[in-house]
Amino acid sequence: MNPAPLTLTAPAKLNLMLRILGRRDDGYHELQTVFQLLDFGDALSFQENSDASIQLHCPGVDLPPEQNLVYRAAQLLRQACGKPQLGATIAVDKKLPAGGGIGGGSSDAATALLGLNHLWQCRLSLDDLAELARQLGADVPVFVRGHSAFAEGIGEQLTAVSIEPRWYLVLTPACHVSTAALFSDPRLTRDSAAITLAALRDRRLNTHWLNEYAGNDFQPLVESLYPEVGEAREWLSRHGQAQLTGTGACVFAGFESESAAQQVFAERPEGWSAFIAQGVDKSPTHRQLAKFAATV
Ligand SMILES: C[C@@](CO)(OP(=O)(O)O)[C@H](O)COP(=O)(O)OP(=O)(O)OC[C@H]1O[C@@H](n2ccc(N)nc2=O)[C@H](O)[C@@H]1O
Numbered sequence: 001m002n003p004a005p006l007t008l009t010a011p012a013k014l015n016l017m018l019r020i021l022g023r024r025d026d027g028y029h030e031l032q033t034v035f036q037l038l039d040f041g042d043a044l045s046f047q048e049n050s051d052a053s054i055q056l057h058c059p060g061v062d063l064p065p066e067q068n069l070v071y072r073a074a075q076l077l078r079q080a081c082g083k084p085q086l087g088a089t090i091a092v093d094k095k096l097p098a099g100g101g102i103g104g105g106s107s108d109a110a111t112a113l114l115g116l117n118h119l120w121q122c123r124l125s126l127d128d129l130a131e132l133a134r135q136l137g138a139d140v141p142v143f144v145r146g147h148s149a150f151a152e153g154i155g156e157q158l159t160a161v162s163i164e165p166r167w168y169l170v171l172t173p174a175c176h177v178s179t180a181a182l183f184s185d186p187r188l189t190r191d192s193a194a195i196t197l198a199a200l201r202d203r204r205l206n207t208h209w210l211n212e213y214a215g216n217d218f219q220p221l222v223e224s225l226y227p228e229v230g231e232a233r234e235w236l237s238r239h240g241q242a243q244l245t246g247t248g249a250c251v252f253a254g255f256e257s258e259s260a261a262q263q264v265f266a267e268r269p270e271g272w273s274a275f276i277a278q279g280v281d282k283s284p285t286h287r288q289l290a291k292f293a294a295t296v
C-alpha cells in the first residue's frame, strides 16, 4: 500500500503596499512591496511514483500541464538535484482565483519545490530552492522562504517582517488581470519614491506604519481597465481601508477581529465572491512540513 500523501497548503499573499521605482534594462521593474502571507490557500498533495513521470491533476487551471507552474517547479527541482528517475503524482485543489494578485500560481510553485524536496529527499537548502523559485517567477521566492516580508529588487530581495495580526476580507472580482500586460502598459506610474530601510525600524509593521505607507501603484490603471475592480474597492472602502493587491483583480481591507470581517462579508452585494483569512507571519506550508517531518 502507498504511504499517505503529503498534503500542504499553498497560501495566498496580499501586497499591503506596492511602489514601482523604475524599469531595468531587461524589462523587469524595480519595486518595493510588503508581502503579507495568509492562513488560506490551495491544497497540494504529493505522492511518489516509480515510473519517473510527473502526473499533475489541477482542475480549474486551463493550461497544458507542462505550462502549469507546479509541473515546471517539479521538472526544475528534478533537474537541479540530478535525479531524472524521480516521479510524483501531484493533485492541486484550487481555492485561489488565478490572476487575482494573491499569488496562487506562485505559491503552488513554491509549495511544489518545498514538498517534493522533502518527498524526494533532495536535501536542497532554502537558499537553493529560493534560487530555483526566482527562475519560476518574481513572486515565488517569498513563498519558499515562508515568512511575510518587505521585498525589493524585482520582488526577490526579502527582509522578513512581523506584521500586526489582522483579519482580511478579500473581494475577488471575476476578471483575470495579466501581470505582464500591466507592467508593459505605458500609462503605468514607474517613478515612485523609495521607502528607506530605516523606515522599517525594528521590522515590526503596526497599523500606523501600514496606514502611512499603504497604496498600490497599479490601482489607478487596473481600475480604469476593469471598472468592476474600482466598484469593489469603493464599496469596501465604506467599511475599512481598501486597496488592490498586486496587479489585482482582488481588493482587500484589514480588520481587528474575525467577527468584524465577517460582518462586512455578510453585507456584501449579492453574487460578489469573497473570502476571509487571517494574516500570518509564518507560512502554513512550513508549519505543516515541520509537523510532517516530525511524524515520519
Ligand atoms: C505584481 C506582483 C506583486 O506581487 O504580483 P501579482 O499581481 O502578479 O501577483 C509581482 O511582482 C509579479 O510577480 P510574478 O507574477 O511572479 O511575475 P513574473 O511571472 O516573474 O513576471 C510576469 C511578467 O511581469 C513583468 N514583471 C514582473 C515582476 C517585476 N518586478 N517586474 C516586471 O516587469 C515581466 O514583464 C514578466 O514578464
Ligand SMILES: Nc1ncnc2c1ncn2[C@@H]1O[C@H](COP(=O)(O)OP(=O)(O)O)[C@@H](O)[C@H]1O
Binding pocket: 058, 061, 063, 067, 068, 069, 070, 092, 097, 098, 099, 100, 101, 102, 103, 104, 105, 106, 107, 108, 109, 177, 179, 246, 247, 248, 249
Ligand atoms: N498552478 C497554477 N495556478 C494558477 N495559475 C497558474 C498555475 N500555473 C500557471 N498559472 C498561470 O499563472 C498566471 C498567474 O496566476 P496567479 O499566480 O494565480 O496570479 P497572480 O500572478 O495575479 O497572483 C495564471 O493566469 C495562469 O495562467
